Amino acid sequence: MTSARPMPDFEVVAASGPWLHRADGRRIFDGSSGLLCANVGQSSPKVRARIETQFDRYSFGGAAVVKPHIQLELMERLCHAVGRPDDSVALTTCGTLGVEVAIGLARNISRVRSGKRRADILTSTLSYHGNSALTLSLAGNHARRPRPEDALGLGPAFPAPYPPTHTHQRRACDASCADEVAKAIDNQGAENIAAVLIEPVNGTTGGAYVPPDGYLRRVSEICREREVLVIHDEVLTGLWRTGTPLASHHWDGAEPDLCILSKGLGAGYTGVGAVLVSPEIAPLLKHPDADPLPAMGTMAAHPLQAAACLGVLDELESMDIDAFAARGERLGEQLRALARLEPVRDVRGLGHLYGIEVEPGLLWPLMEEAERRDVFFYPFTGAGSPRSEGLVVAPPLTSTDEDIDFLVTALTDAVTALEQAL
Numbered sequence: 001m002t003s004a005r006p007m008p009d010f011e012v013v014a015a016s017g018p019w020l021h022r023a024d025g026r027r028i029f030d031g032s033s034g035l036l037c038a039n040v041g042q043s044s045p046k047v048r049a050r051i052e053t054q055f056d057r058y059s060f061g062g063a064a065v066v067k068p069h070i071q072l073e074l075m076e077r078l079c080h081a082v083g084r085p086d087d088s089v090a091l092t093t094c095g096t097l098g099v100e101v102a103i104g105l106a107r108n109i110s111r112v113r114s115g116k117r118r119a120d121i122l123t124s125t126l127s128y129h130g131n132s133a134l135t136l137s138l139a140g141n142h143a144r145r146p147r148p149e150d151a152l153g154l155g156p157a158f159p160a161p162y163p164p165t166h167t168h169q170r171r172a173c174d175a176s177c178a179d180e181v182a183k184a185i186d187n188q189g190a191e192n193i194a195a196v197l198i199e200p201v202n203g204t205t206g207g208a209y210v211p212p213d214g215y216l217r218r219v220s221e222i223c224r225e226r227e228v229l230v231i232h233d234e235v236l237t238g239l240w241r242t243g244t245p246l247a248s249h250h251w252d253g254a255e256p257d258l259c260i261l262s263k264g265l266g267a268g269y270t271g272v273g274a275v276l277v278s279p280e281i282a283p284l285l286k287h288p289d290a291d292p293l294p295a296m297g298t299m300a301a302h303p304l305q306a307a308a309c310l311g312v313l314d315e316l317e318s319m320d321i322d323a324f325a326a327r328g329e330r331l332g333e334q335l336r337a338l339a340r341l342e343p344v345r346d347v348r349g350l351g352h353l354y355g356i357e358v359e360p361g362l363l364w365p366l367m368e369e370a371e372r373r374d375v376f377f378y379p380f381t382g383a384g385s386p387r388s389e390g391l392v393v394a395p396p397l398t399s400t401d402e403d404i405d406f407l408v409t410a411l412t413d414a415v416t417a418l419e420q421a422l
Contacts, residue, residue: 017041018396018403028371031407032378032394036204036236036353038268040315041396047269047311054307061303070310071301077313078265078274082238082245087259088282090275091301095235095262096130098273102258103134103197104293105277105285106229109257110194112287114227119194121231122184126160126383128205129197129233138197140165141205142382158184160202162209164384175214182222190226200247200254203236207355207380207390208348216254229281232256235273236353239264240316240397243328243351250350257281267315269308315398324397327404328352334408335393342419345388352397355380356411357390362418366391369414375407 011023018041021027033039040047054070061068075089090105092098107119123129125140133152136144140156159166161177168177185193200216202209223230237247238261248254259276266272277285284290299305328351335354336347343366346357358366363379370377370391377391395407 015042017043018399026374029375029403029407029410030396031370031375031411032392033396034268035263036241036378036392036394037263037266039239039241039264039397040267040312041398042268044267044269044311044315046314046318047267047308050307050311050314051269051304054303057303059304063301068301070303070306074301074306074309074313075274077310078261079276081313081316082259082261082276083249084259084276084278086279087276088279088285090277091306092273092275093297093300093302093305094271095260095273096132096135097297097300098235098260098262098275099130099135099197099233100132101273102231102260102275103195105275106195106231106258108290108293109281109284110227110229112284112290113281114191116191116194118192120188120192121194122157122181122188122196124158124160124198125156125165126162126202126206126209127156127197127199127233128203129199130235142387157188160206160209161211161215162202162206162383164206164388172212173215174212175218177212178215178218178222181219182226185222185226185228190228193226193228195229195231195258196223197231197233199233199237200250200256201237201242201350201353204378204380204392205382207357207382207388207392208350208353209355210348210350213251216248216251220254220256229257231258231260233260235260235262236264238262239312240319240324241351241353241394242349243325247350265309265312266305267308267312269312270305272305272309319398325351327399327401331393331395331404331408334404335411338412338415341415342422343415345390349393352394352399354393355390356393357388360386360389363389363391365421366414366418369417370411373410373414375410375414377411 012020014021018030019027079087110116127139128141129135129139137151137154158180161173262273338344339347343358381389
Protein backbone atom coordinates (compact mmCIF):
# COMPACT_ATOMS: atom_id res chain seq x y z
CA MET A 1 0.00 0.00 0.00
CA THR A 2 1.38 3.43 -0.90
CA SER A 3 0.89 6.72 0.88
CA ALA A 4 -2.18 8.70 -0.10
CA ARG A 5 -2.14 12.44 -0.60
CA PRO A 6 -2.73 14.56 2.52
CA MET A 7 -6.40 15.01 3.32
CA PRO A 8 -8.12 18.33 2.57
CA ASP A 9 -9.13 20.64 5.38
CA PHE A 10 -12.69 20.39 6.69
CA GLU A 11 -15.05 23.26 7.43
CA VAL A 12 -15.49 24.01 11.15
CA VAL A 13 -18.46 26.06 12.36
CA ALA A 14 -18.11 25.71 16.15
CA ALA A 15 -15.85 24.19 18.79
CA SER A 16 -16.06 23.15 22.42
CA GLY A 17 -13.32 21.58 24.49
CA PRO A 18 -11.58 18.91 22.38
CA TRP A 19 -14.38 18.74 19.79
CA LEU A 20 -14.69 20.56 16.46
CA HIS A 21 -18.15 20.81 14.94
CA ARG A 22 -18.15 20.50 11.16
CA ALA A 23 -20.36 22.19 8.61
CA ASP A 24 -21.74 18.80 7.55
CA GLY A 25 -23.20 18.23 11.03
CA ARG A 26 -20.56 15.83 12.28
CA ARG A 27 -18.20 16.57 15.12
CA ILE A 28 -14.57 15.46 15.15
CA PHE A 29 -12.20 14.92 18.07
CA ASP A 30 -8.97 16.91 18.11
CA GLY A 31 -6.50 14.13 18.85
CA SER A 32 -3.39 16.32 18.69
CA SER A 33 -4.55 19.57 20.34
CA GLY A 34 -4.43 21.34 16.99
CA LEU A 35 -0.73 21.86 16.31
CA LEU A 36 0.13 20.55 19.79
CA CYS A 37 -1.02 23.82 21.35
CA ALA A 38 -4.75 23.75 22.22
CA ASN A 39 -3.94 22.26 25.61
CA VAL A 40 -7.05 23.41 27.48
CA GLY A 41 -9.45 22.83 24.61
CA GLN A 42 -11.47 25.48 22.80
CA SER A 43 -14.13 27.96 23.96
CA SER A 44 -12.72 28.10 27.50
CA PRO A 45 -14.96 30.28 29.71
CA LYS A 46 -11.96 31.12 31.92
CA VAL A 47 -9.93 32.41 29.00
CA ARG A 48 -12.92 34.36 27.64
CA ALA A 49 -13.55 35.99 31.03
CA ARG A 50 -9.93 37.10 31.35
CA ILE A 51 -9.85 38.59 27.84
CA GLU A 52 -13.20 40.40 28.24
CA THR A 53 -12.13 41.92 31.55
CA GLN A 54 -8.87 43.22 30.10
CA PHE A 55 -10.58 44.38 26.89
CA ASP A 56 -12.83 46.66 28.90
CA ARG A 57 -9.82 48.11 30.75
CA TYR A 58 -7.49 48.70 27.79
CA SER A 59 -6.31 46.56 24.90
CA PHE A 60 -2.83 47.98 24.45
CA GLY A 61 -0.36 49.72 26.70
CA GLY A 62 3.20 50.55 25.76
CA ALA A 63 5.63 49.00 28.25
CA ALA A 64 7.39 52.34 28.74
CA VAL A 65 4.10 54.21 29.32
CA VAL A 66 1.54 51.99 31.07
CA LYS A 67 2.46 50.07 34.20
CA PRO A 68 2.55 46.39 33.13
CA HIS A 69 0.52 44.98 36.03
CA ILE A 70 -1.05 42.13 34.06
CA GLN A 71 2.26 41.12 32.49
CA LEU A 72 3.94 41.02 35.90
CA GLU A 73 1.06 38.92 37.24
CA LEU A 74 1.55 36.51 34.36
CA MET A 75 5.29 36.22 34.99
CA GLU A 76 4.79 35.47 38.68
CA ARG A 77 1.99 32.97 38.10
CA LEU A 78 3.95 31.21 35.37
CA CYS A 79 7.11 30.81 37.45
CA HIS A 80 5.14 29.34 40.33
CA ALA A 81 3.15 27.06 38.01
CA VAL A 82 6.30 25.38 36.70
CA GLY A 83 8.12 25.21 40.03
CA ARG A 84 10.72 27.93 39.30
CA PRO A 85 9.41 30.73 41.54
CA ASP A 86 12.63 32.76 41.65
CA ASP A 87 13.29 32.86 37.91
CA SER A 88 13.38 36.00 35.78
CA VAL A 89 11.15 36.04 32.70
CA ALA A 90 11.31 37.53 29.21
CA LEU A 91 8.00 37.46 27.31
CA THR A 92 7.89 37.17 23.51
CA THR A 93 5.24 36.71 20.83
CA CYS A 94 5.92 33.06 19.86
CA GLY A 95 8.07 30.01 20.52
CA THR A 96 10.50 30.72 17.69
CA LEU A 97 11.24 34.17 19.04
CA GLY A 98 11.49 32.68 22.52
CA VAL A 99 14.29 30.42 21.28
CA GLU A 100 16.08 33.34 19.64
CA VAL A 101 15.78 35.46 22.80
CA ALA A 102 17.07 32.55 24.91
CA ILE A 103 20.08 32.26 22.58
CA GLY A 104 20.78 35.99 22.94
CA LEU A 105 20.50 35.81 26.73
CA ALA A 106 22.74 32.75 26.93
CA ARG A 107 25.41 34.39 24.81
CA ASN A 108 25.40 37.49 27.01
CA ILE A 109 25.56 35.45 30.19
CA SER A 110 28.41 33.24 28.96
CA ARG A 111 30.47 36.22 27.85
CA VAL A 112 30.05 38.06 31.15
CA ARG A 113 30.54 34.95 33.30
CA SER A 114 33.37 33.27 31.41
CA GLY A 115 34.79 35.91 29.08
CA LYS A 116 33.99 33.90 25.97
CA ARG A 117 34.62 35.62 22.65
CA ARG A 118 32.59 33.17 20.54
CA ALA A 119 29.28 31.95 21.89
CA ASP A 120 28.05 29.07 19.75
CA ILE A 121 24.86 27.07 20.40
CA LEU A 122 24.91 23.26 20.06
CA THR A 123 21.84 21.19 19.15
CA SER A 124 21.08 17.54 18.36
CA THR A 125 20.49 15.72 15.10
CA LEU A 126 16.83 15.10 15.96
CA SER A 127 15.47 18.47 16.99
CA TYR A 128 13.23 21.36 16.02
CA HIS A 129 13.60 24.79 17.60
CA GLY A 130 11.50 27.14 15.51
CA ASN A 131 10.82 28.46 12.04
CA SER A 132 13.25 31.35 11.59
CA ALA A 133 16.36 31.29 9.42
CA LEU A 134 18.57 30.97 12.51
CA THR A 135 16.63 28.28 14.36
CA LEU A 136 16.06 26.15 11.25
CA SER A 137 19.78 26.29 10.51
CA LEU A 138 20.73 25.29 14.04
CA ALA A 139 18.38 22.34 14.46
CA GLY A 140 18.23 18.82 13.06
CA ASN A 141 14.74 18.66 11.55
CA HIS A 142 15.55 16.97 8.23
CA ALA A 143 12.37 18.05 6.46
CA ARG A 144 12.81 21.73 7.30
CA ARG A 145 16.56 22.27 7.21
CA PRO A 146 17.57 24.95 4.69
CA ARG A 147 19.85 24.22 1.75
CA PRO A 148 23.52 23.98 2.78
CA GLU A 149 24.32 27.30 1.13
CA ASP A 150 21.52 28.97 3.14
CA ALA A 151 22.27 27.38 6.52
CA LEU A 152 24.47 30.21 7.84
CA GLY A 153 27.26 27.69 8.39
CA LEU A 154 25.25 26.12 11.22
CA GLY A 155 23.92 22.65 11.95
CA PRO A 156 23.36 20.09 14.69
CA ALA A 157 26.47 19.06 16.62
CA PHE A 158 25.68 15.77 18.38
CA PRO A 159 23.41 12.74 17.87
CA ALA A 160 20.15 12.61 19.81
CA PRO A 161 19.97 9.64 22.22
CA TYR A 162 17.50 7.69 20.11
CA PRO A 163 18.17 4.66 17.86
CA PRO A 164 17.28 6.26 14.49
CA THR A 165 20.00 8.87 14.83
CA HIS A 166 22.50 7.27 17.22
CA THR A 167 23.82 3.89 16.20
CA HIS A 168 26.25 2.05 18.47
CA GLN A 169 27.01 -1.43 19.75
CA ARG A 170 24.51 -1.31 22.60
CA ARG A 171 20.97 -2.35 21.83
CA ALA A 172 19.49 0.85 23.23
CA CYS A 173 20.67 4.30 24.16
CA ASP A 174 21.43 5.04 27.82
CA ALA A 175 22.77 7.89 29.94
CA SER A 176 26.29 7.39 28.57
CA CYS A 177 25.06 8.71 25.20
CA ALA A 178 25.49 12.15 26.79
CA ASP A 179 29.22 11.62 26.19
CA GLU A 180 28.46 12.72 22.62
CA VAL A 181 27.57 16.16 24.00
CA ALA A 182 30.90 16.31 25.83
CA LYS A 183 32.70 15.30 22.66
CA ALA A 184 30.94 18.01 20.64
CA ILE A 185 31.81 20.71 23.19
CA ASP A 186 35.43 19.59 23.45
CA ASN A 187 35.85 19.36 19.68
CA GLN A 188 34.80 23.00 19.26
CA GLY A 189 36.37 24.16 22.51
CA ALA A 190 34.32 24.97 25.59
CA GLU A 191 35.63 28.52 25.37
CA ASN A 192 33.61 28.88 22.16
CA ILE A 193 30.28 27.40 23.35
CA ALA A 194 27.58 29.42 25.09
CA ALA A 195 24.93 26.73 25.52
CA VAL A 196 23.50 23.35 24.62
CA LEU A 197 19.90 23.71 23.39
CA ILE A 198 17.85 20.55 23.78
CA GLU A 199 14.27 19.27 23.85
CA PRO A 200 13.94 17.31 27.13
CA VAL A 201 11.37 15.10 25.37
CA ASN A 202 11.45 15.06 21.58
CA GLY A 203 8.48 16.74 19.96
CA THR A 204 7.22 16.19 16.43
CA THR A 205 10.52 15.73 14.57
CA GLY A 206 10.91 12.13 15.69
CA GLY A 207 7.54 11.59 17.32
CA ALA A 208 7.70 11.82 21.15
CA TYR A 209 10.99 10.07 21.83
CA VAL A 210 11.78 9.97 25.57
CA PRO A 211 15.45 10.22 26.62
CA PRO A 212 17.09 7.40 28.60
CA ASP A 213 16.99 7.72 32.37
CA GLY A 214 19.91 9.80 33.58
CA TYR A 215 20.68 11.32 30.17
CA LEU A 216 19.50 14.88 30.89
CA ARG A 217 21.21 14.88 34.27
CA ARG A 218 24.47 13.81 32.66
CA VAL A 219 24.12 16.54 30.01
CA SER A 220 23.75 19.11 32.79
CA GLU A 221 26.81 17.76 34.61
CA ILE A 222 28.89 17.84 31.42
CA CYS A 223 27.87 21.41 30.70
CA ARG A 224 28.51 22.63 34.25
CA GLU A 225 31.99 21.12 34.19
CA ARG A 226 32.74 23.16 31.05
CA GLU A 227 30.90 26.39 31.99
CA VAL A 228 28.36 25.84 29.23
CA LEU A 229 24.72 26.73 29.83
CA VAL A 230 21.80 24.33 29.29
CA ILE A 231 18.67 25.61 27.54
CA HIS A 232 15.56 23.43 27.51
CA ASP A 233 13.15 23.96 24.64
CA GLU A 234 9.82 23.16 26.31
CA VAL A 235 7.77 25.03 23.71
CA LEU A 236 5.75 21.87 23.09
CA THR A 237 6.25 19.89 26.31
CA GLY A 238 5.90 22.62 28.95
CA LEU A 239 2.89 23.12 31.26
CA TRP A 240 1.80 19.54 31.89
CA ARG A 241 1.88 18.11 28.34
CA THR A 242 4.05 15.16 29.49
CA GLY A 243 2.24 14.84 32.83
CA THR A 244 4.42 17.21 34.89
CA PRO A 245 4.70 21.03 34.86
CA LEU A 246 7.95 20.70 32.87
CA ALA A 247 9.14 17.60 31.05
CA SER A 248 12.47 17.87 32.87
CA HIS A 249 10.64 17.16 36.14
CA HIS A 250 10.52 13.47 35.22
CA TRP A 251 14.23 13.19 36.11
CA ASP A 252 16.25 14.37 39.11
CA GLY A 253 19.08 16.78 38.42
CA ALA A 254 17.79 17.76 34.97
CA GLU A 255 16.93 21.42 35.67
CA PRO A 256 18.14 23.78 32.93
CA ASP A 257 19.67 27.23 33.25
CA LEU A 258 17.11 28.66 30.81
CA CYS A 259 13.73 27.26 29.82
CA ILE A 260 11.53 28.25 26.86
CA LEU A 261 7.72 27.92 27.01
CA SER A 262 5.10 28.75 24.38
CA LYS A 263 2.43 26.40 23.05
CA GLY A 264 1.04 25.30 26.41
CA LEU A 265 0.97 28.86 27.69
CA GLY A 266 -0.99 30.41 24.83
CA ALA A 267 -2.93 27.14 24.32
CA GLY A 268 -4.00 28.20 20.83
CA TYR A 269 -5.73 31.36 22.09
CA THR A 270 -2.75 33.61 21.44
CA GLY A 271 0.78 33.54 20.17
CA VAL A 272 3.20 33.84 23.09
CA GLY A 273 6.61 32.80 24.28
CA ALA A 274 8.38 32.99 27.62
CA VAL A 275 12.04 32.51 28.52
CA LEU A 276 12.71 31.63 32.15
CA VAL A 277 16.21 32.37 33.48
CA SER A 278 17.48 30.86 36.73
CA PRO A 279 18.25 33.26 39.60
CA GLU A 280 21.90 32.18 39.70
CA ILE A 281 22.65 33.67 36.28
CA ALA A 282 19.94 36.29 35.65
CA PRO A 283 21.87 39.09 37.48
CA LEU A 284 24.66 38.76 34.92
CA LEU A 285 22.35 40.26 32.30
CA LYS A 286 22.61 43.59 34.15
CA HIS A 287 26.39 43.54 34.24
CA PRO A 288 28.01 46.60 32.60
CA ASP A 289 29.94 44.32 30.24
CA ALA A 290 26.76 42.71 28.89
CA ASP A 291 25.90 43.52 25.30
CA PRO A 292 22.71 45.54 24.76
CA LEU A 293 19.75 43.38 23.77
CA PRO A 294 16.91 44.45 21.45
CA ALA A 295 13.99 46.10 23.16
CA MET A 296 10.85 44.04 23.68
CA GLY A 297 8.76 43.86 20.48
CA THR A 298 5.60 45.91 20.03
CA MET A 299 3.24 43.01 20.63
CA ALA A 300 5.31 41.11 23.20
CA ALA A 301 3.57 41.05 26.58
CA HIS A 302 0.50 42.58 24.92
CA PRO A 303 -2.19 43.05 27.63
CA LEU A 304 -4.81 40.89 25.85
CA GLN A 305 -2.16 38.26 25.22
CA ALA A 306 -1.24 38.23 28.90
CA ALA A 307 -4.92 38.02 29.87
CA ALA A 308 -5.47 34.98 27.66
CA CYS A 309 -2.41 33.29 29.19
CA LEU A 310 -3.72 33.93 32.70
CA GLY A 311 -6.99 32.28 31.66
CA VAL A 312 -5.01 29.26 30.44
CA LEU A 313 -3.23 29.06 33.80
CA ASP A 314 -6.63 29.32 35.52
CA GLU A 315 -7.76 26.27 33.51
CA LEU A 316 -4.61 24.29 34.23
CA GLU A 317 -4.65 25.07 37.93
CA SER A 318 -8.30 24.01 38.21
CA MET A 319 -7.54 20.50 36.92
CA ASP A 320 -7.75 17.51 39.26
CA ILE A 321 -4.05 16.62 38.94
CA ASP A 322 -4.40 13.08 40.32
CA ALA A 323 -7.21 12.28 37.88
CA PHE A 324 -5.27 13.97 35.06
CA ALA A 325 -2.14 11.91 35.80
CA ALA A 326 -4.14 8.68 35.97
CA ARG A 327 -5.80 9.53 32.65
CA GLY A 328 -2.39 9.99 31.03
CA GLU A 329 -1.15 6.66 32.40
CA ARG A 330 -4.23 4.88 31.09
CA LEU A 331 -3.88 6.58 27.70
CA GLY A 332 -0.30 5.34 27.47
CA GLU A 333 -1.22 1.78 28.42
CA GLN A 334 -4.02 1.65 25.85
CA LEU A 335 -1.88 3.13 23.08
CA ARG A 336 1.01 0.74 23.76
CA ALA A 337 -1.39 -2.14 23.13
CA LEU A 338 -1.46 -1.00 19.48
CA ALA A 339 2.13 -2.22 19.09
CA ARG A 340 0.79 -5.77 18.64
CA LEU A 341 -0.93 -4.75 15.38
CA GLU A 342 0.98 -5.20 12.13
CA PRO A 343 0.91 -1.58 10.85
CA VAL A 344 2.48 -0.21 14.09
CA ARG A 345 6.26 -0.19 14.49
CA ASP A 346 6.53 1.57 17.85
CA VAL A 347 4.58 3.47 20.51
CA ARG A 348 6.42 5.92 22.78
CA GLY A 349 5.77 8.94 24.95
CA LEU A 350 4.69 10.29 28.32
CA GLY A 351 1.60 11.86 29.89
CA HIS A 352 -0.59 13.26 27.12
CA LEU A 353 2.11 13.08 24.40
CA TYR A 354 2.68 9.92 22.35
CA GLY A 355 4.09 8.98 18.98
CA ILE A 356 2.52 6.08 17.06
CA GLU A 357 5.10 5.09 14.44
CA VAL A 358 3.73 3.07 11.51
CA GLU A 359 5.28 1.10 8.69
CA PRO A 360 6.53 3.23 5.76
CA GLY A 361 3.74 4.24 3.41
CA LEU A 362 0.89 3.83 5.91
CA LEU A 363 0.74 7.30 7.47
CA TRP A 364 -1.82 8.94 5.19
CA PRO A 365 -4.01 5.83 4.88
CA LEU A 366 -4.14 5.70 8.69
CA MET A 367 -5.00 9.41 8.85
CA GLU A 368 -7.90 8.78 6.48
CA GLU A 369 -9.15 5.78 8.47
CA ALA A 370 -9.00 7.85 11.68
CA GLU A 371 -10.93 10.75 10.14
CA ARG A 372 -13.65 8.36 8.97
CA ARG A 373 -14.07 7.58 12.67
CA ASP A 374 -14.24 11.27 13.59
CA VAL A 375 -10.81 11.84 15.07
CA PHE A 376 -7.78 13.55 13.56
CA PHE A 377 -4.09 13.67 14.48
CA TYR A 378 -0.93 15.59 13.69
CA PRO A 379 1.49 13.60 11.49
CA PHE A 380 5.23 13.35 11.99
CA THR A 381 8.02 12.34 9.61
CA GLY A 382 11.58 12.62 10.59
CA ALA A 383 14.18 10.03 11.53
CA GLY A 384 16.08 7.02 10.25
CA SER A 385 16.21 5.43 6.80
CA PRO A 386 13.64 5.06 5.46
CA ARG A 387 12.26 8.06 7.32
CA SER A 388 10.01 7.18 10.22
CA GLU A 389 6.41 8.33 9.99
CA GLY A 390 3.38 8.24 12.21
CA LEU A 391 0.84 10.12 14.31
CA VAL A 392 1.33 12.34 17.32
CA VAL A 393 -1.39 11.53 19.85
CA ALA A 394 -1.71 14.54 22.14
CA PRO A 395 -5.31 15.27 23.22
CA PRO A 396 -6.16 18.43 25.17
CA LEU A 397 -5.21 18.11 28.82
CA THR A 398 -8.78 18.88 29.83
CA SER A 399 -10.18 15.86 27.97
CA THR A 400 -12.49 13.63 30.02
CA ASP A 401 -12.27 9.88 30.53
CA GLU A 402 -15.03 9.49 27.95
CA ASP A 403 -13.10 11.64 25.48
CA ILE A 404 -9.99 9.49 25.88
CA ASP A 405 -12.03 6.31 25.49
CA PHE A 406 -13.46 7.67 22.23
CA LEU A 407 -10.00 8.58 20.92
CA VAL A 408 -8.47 5.19 21.75
CA THR A 409 -11.39 3.23 20.34
CA ALA A 410 -11.39 5.22 17.10
CA LEU A 411 -7.63 4.90 16.65
CA THR A 412 -7.65 1.18 17.45
CA ASP A 413 -10.43 0.61 14.92
CA ALA A 414 -8.53 2.66 12.33
CA VAL A 415 -5.32 0.66 12.78
CA THR A 416 -7.28 -2.62 12.71
CA ALA A 417 -9.00 -1.63 9.46
CA LEU A 418 -5.63 -0.79 7.95
CA GLU A 419 -4.20 -4.13 9.09
CA GLN A 420 -7.07 -6.00 7.45
CA ALA A 421 -6.48 -4.12 4.20
CA LEU A 422 -2.81 -5.11 3.99
